Amino acid sequence: MIGLGVSAVGQGLLWATLGLGLFLTFRILDFPDMTVEGTFPMGAAACVAAINQGVDPLLASLLAFGVGMLCGLATGLLYTKGKIPILLAGILVMTAAYSINLRIMGRANLTLLNKPTLLKLPFLKSMPMYFDSVTLGMIIIVVLTLLLVYFLQTDLGQAFIATGDNEKMARSLGIRTDNMKIMGLMVSNGIIGLGGALVAQNDGYADVSMGIGVIVIALASIIIGEVVFGELTLNQRLIAVTLGSILYRFVLLLVLKLGFSTNDLKLLSSVVLALCMMLPVFQRLFNIKKVIKRGVTAHE
Amino acid sequence: MSNPILELRDVVVNVNQNTAEQIMILKHLNLTINDGDFITVLGSNGAGKSTLFNAIGGNLPIDSGDILLHGKPVGHESEEQRTRFLSRVFQDPKLGTAPRMTVAENLLLAEKRGQRRGLVPRHLKQAMPHFKEITSTMNNGLEQRLNTPTGNLSGGQRQALSFLMATLKRPDILLLDEHTAALDPKTSQQLMRTTNERITDQHLTCLMITHHLDDALTYGNRLIVVNDGQITFDVSGDAKKALTQDKLLEFFNDFEG
Numbered sequence: 121m122i123g124l125g126v127s128a129v130g131q132g133l134l135w136a137t138l139g140l141g142l143f144l145t146f147r148i149l150d151f152p153d154m155t156v157e158g159t160f161p162m163g164a165a166a167c168v169a170a171i172n173q174g175v176d177p178l179l180a181s182l183l184a185f186g187v188g189m190l191c192g193l194a195t196g197l198l199y200t201k202g203k204i205p206i207l208l209a210g211i212l213v214m215t216a217a218y219s220i221n222l223r224i225m226g227r228a229n230l231t232l233l234n235k236p237t238l239l240k241l242p243f244l245k246s247m248p249m250y251f252d253s254v255t256l257g258m259i260i261i262v263v264l265t266l267l268l269v270y271f272l273q274t275d276l277g278q279a280f281i282a283t284g285d286n287e288k289m290a291r292s293l294g295i296r297t298d299n300m301k302i303m304g305l306m307v308s309n310g311i312i313g314l315g316g317a318l319v320a321q322n323d324g325y326a327d328v329s330m331g332i333g334v335i336v337i338a339l340a341s342i343i344i345g346e347v348v349f350g351e352l353t354l355n356q357r358l359i360a361v362t363l364g365s366i367l368y369r370f371v372l373l374l375v376l377k378l379g380f381s382t383n384d385l386k387l388l389s390s391v392v393l394a395l396c397m398m399l400p401v402f403q404r405l406f407n408i409k410k411v412i413k414r415g416v417t418a419h420e
Numbered sequence: 421m422s423n424p425i426l427e428l429r430d431v432v433v434n435v436n437q438n439t440a441e442q443i444m445i446l447k448h449l450n451l452t453i454n455d456g457d458f459i460t461v462l463g464s465n466g467a468g469k470s471t472l473f474n475a476i477g478g479n480l481p482i483d484s485g486d487i488l489l490h491g492k493p494v495g496h497e498s499e500e501q502r503t504r505f506l507s508r509v510f511q512d513p514k515l516g517t518a519p520r521m522t523v524a525e526n527l528l529l530a531e532k533r534g535q536r537r538g539l540v541p542r543h544l545k546q547a548m549p550h551f552k553e554i555t556s557t558m559n560n561g562l563e564q565r566l567n568t569p570t571g572n573l574s575g576g577q578r579q580a581l582s583f584l585m586a587t588l589k590r591p592d593i594l595l596l597d598e599h600t601a602a603l604d605p606k607t608s609q610q611l612m613r614t615t616n617e618r619i620t621d622q623h624l625t626c627l628m629i630t631h632h633l634d635d636a637l638t639y640g641n642r643l644i645v646v647n648d649g650q651i652t653f654d655v656s657g658d659a660k661k662a663l664t665q666d667k668l669l670e671f672f673n674d675f676e677g
Contacts, residue, residue, distance in 0.1 A: 273544075275537035278521075282529050285518035288510075292477075293585075294503030294534035 126250040128373050132341075132366030133257025134318045138334060139341030139361040140264055141311030146342060147357075149284040149304045154210030156338060157331040158217025159191040159309040163316030164326035165224040168232055171321075177238045181317040188313020189306040191217060196302030214331070221328050228328045237321035253322050260318065261362050264311065269355050280304060281354075312338070333386045336393050341365030343396045368392070423455040424491075425625050426476070426593055431485035431495075433475050445471040447649035448485065453593065453627070457656075458619055460636040461629045462668075463646035469629045472646060473595050476627075478502040489592065504534030507586040509579070509599040516582025519571030523562065523581060526570055527551050530585035558584060558614055560607075576607035583611065587618055594619070596628040600635075612639070633665050645671070 138160065145153040163184035170180035191213055198209035222228065238244075244252040271277045282290040283300040290297050312334075320326040345357070345364025352360055375388050433446040445468050453459065463469045474480040476487065478499035487495040489505055510516050517526050528542055528551075548566065555562040558580045562573075570578055579599060586594060596615070600608040616639050619626050630636050636643055642656035643663065653671060655663060 270541075271539070273542055274539045275532060275542055276539050278525065278529060278542055279537045281521060282518045285520050286515070288515050289518055290529075291499055292503060292508050292516075293529055293532075294500050295529075295537070296500050 123250060124373060125370075126254060128369040129366055130250050130253030130257055130322075132369040133261050133362065134253060134322055135315065135337060135369070136257070136261050136341060136362040136365035137264065137315030137318060138312050138338035139345075139365050140261075140268065140358065141308045141315065142335070142338040143342055143358065143361055144268075144304050144308040144311075146339065148281055149301060151206045152210070152335075153195065153305060153308065154207060154335060155191050155195040155213045155217075155305070155309055156210075156312045156335050157333075158214035158221070159188045159312045159331075160316040160319075160334045161221050161326065161328060161331035162191060162217050162224070163188050163313030164320035164330060165221045165230070165316075165328070166313070167317035168230045168320050168326035169224050169226075171232060171235050171237065172230065177236050177241075177321065181238060181314060181321075184313040184317030185310045186313070188316070189310040191313070192305035192307070192309030193302065195309070196305040199305075200298040200301055217331075218328065225326060225328065229325060231325045232321065233324065237324075238318070239321055256318070260314075265358050265362070268358055272354060333389060336386075336389050337368070340368045340389060340393045340396070343393060344368050344371075347396050347399055424452050425455050425457075425489065426453040427451070427488040427491075428476070429486050429488065431475060431487065432483045433471055433480055434483050437483070445649055446475060446482075449650055451644070451651055453625060455625060456623055457625050457642050458640035459627045459642045459644055460640040461627055461644055461646060462631075462633070462636050463629075464672075467646045468649045469646050470597065471649075473508070473597055473627070473629065476593070477506060477508055477595060501534075505592040506595065507533060507589075507591040507593075508595040509582045509586045509597065511598040511601050513575045513578040513582065513602055516585065517570040517573075517578055520569055522567050522569055523555070523573070524548060524551050524566040526581060526585060527555075527588060530588045533589045533591075554584060554588070555581075557618075560610070576603050576611065579603060580611055580614065583615060583618075587622065587624065590622065590624070592625060594624050594626040596626060598629050598631065601631065615639075633668055637663060637665060637668070 138156065142153065142156060145151060166187045167180040167184040170183050171177055175183070195206075195209045195213045198204045198212060199206050202209070204212070238256055239252045244255060247255060272281060279290065279295045280300050280303065282293070283295060283297045287297050290300070316326075316330075319330075341361050341364040343364070344367050345360030345362075348364065348367065349356070349360045371392055372385060372388070376382070380388060428449055428451040431446050431449045432444060434442055434444050436442050449468075449472065461469055461472070471480060475482050478497055478501070482495050485495070486493050494502060518529070521529070524544060524547070528544055528547055531547070551566055552563050555566065560577055560580055562577055562580060565573065565577070570581060573581065579602070583596075583599060599615070600611050603611060612635060618624070626640075628640065641660065642654070643660050644651050645653035
């Protein structure tokens with residue numbers, strides 16, 4: 121049981137990269153980027169294929185970051201220069217990525233059996249079961265969070281935030297908002313590509329269909345973090361994403377314990393996310409009922 | 421004083437280009453704006469006042485003619501490029517500030533208008549004393565709310581902040597597009613007074629669209645009327661001082677009656 125808990129924390133930390141990446145577009149630029157469903161498996165595919173070719177796992181993970189950035193660049197150009205709506209631009213790149221991923225791997229599924237991975241680094245190998253993924257995830261998340269915190273407090277980061285907050289104002293202050301959006305999409309998808317590489321190394325394989333539904337998982341970590349922790353500063357919100365991701369893993373664990381099968385997970389993920397996102401509506405309904413009640417008692 | 425900063429020469433702006441409904445909004449408009457001019461801009465709805473601002477600001481491309489800044493053509497430059505010499509306050513308080521960012525963060529963004537923004541720390545703390553000082557000149561309690569997201573400010577405070585942001589880094593040309601119109605009369609007057617003070621003190625060159633005839637008469641050294649895509653009336657100096665509301669109304673009636 122404790123092993124499962126530790127495993128959930130490890131999974132939560134590795135998958136938190138997706139939440140952090142998506143946070144940049146979904147919460148800061150304020151639009152949903154579907155590219156991630158193609159970027160995530162592409163990061164995994166590129167990393168696993170590279171390791172199979174004898175590339176160092178660390179380098180292969182950075183490569184995954186790079187291909188992720190290229191996906192983001194493609195979506196960004198379609199959206200800003202091609203004037204294609206962001207949702208459709210993302211879907212176009214995501215669909216194209218499927219074919220590219222098959223090309224990269226040469227088949228639908230590629231294993232890392234008996235190949236070096238980041239989790240087999242000497243200092244991780246000596247750890248008890250599941251603690252390797254926790255440690256690796258922790259290192260990655262801390263570094264990533266610190267980099268994002270620094271970036272968002274720079275002049276460039278502030279211009280990036282302003283673009284998502286009030287584009288017209290940003291432009292009137294000389295901020296090149298198209299470039300900011302492209303940059304955001306590139307960094308976001310780079311991080312998600314890296315996430316794909318980490319998850320693939322943890323699972324021991326890359327699969328062409330592993331991208332299906334990952335946007336829901338990434339959104340879940342963002343939204344659960346927000347629902348649980350409420351009003352926070354920007355830096356705290358970044359940390360809340362990781363905690364949300366871990367909590368989400370525990371929810372899944374619980375659901376599996378209740379007797380659902382892993383085949384039901386995507387359905388359950390969507391239900392969990394939908395419920396979280398509808399929370400404000402439920403609260404309003406609840407309040408309205410209270411108001412009606414009060415209205416009635418006042419007249420009695 | 422008669423040193424031209426910005427010149428519009430024979431400027432034409434069409435809408436619905438290349439369609440059956442093509443309409444010419446600015447019809448070979450000419451305007452010379454001199455250093456230190458505070459010009460109030462009058463005109464009925466649809467006369468082309470906002471189009472004039474959008475043409476100067478680069479939000480709308482001009483179809484012919486040219487815009488010159490200190491004698492150099494800038495008509496081809498993008499909206500973002502023009503922000504190095506131009507700033508703007510919109511009518512809608514929501515447009516001028518980033519709602520989720522704090523007052524101080526907004527000011528910091530405005531301080532770098534038109535400049536390169538790199539991966540260097542923003543240095544918010546160091547800027548705070550300066551921000552406290554300038555916000556207190558607005559006389560509306562803004563200095564107490566430097567760490568408040570601007571979305572939580574009142575319309576008046578937001579608009580005062582927008583104005584402050586537009587003048588924080590001195591613009592060569594300041595465009596005020598009915599920036600007090602969305603406010604209640606008292607707040608509107610107060611912002612109008614601070615606007616006037618700041619423009620006079622800093623010797624800013626400014627165009628201000630207004631629908632208040634008395635504001636147009638009270639403030640500024642020059643008054644223009646835009647009508648049907650052209651400037652049909654242009655007075656400055658003593659001639660403007662001698663102008664009265666009745667005379668102005670007479671003029672309007674002549675044109676539209």
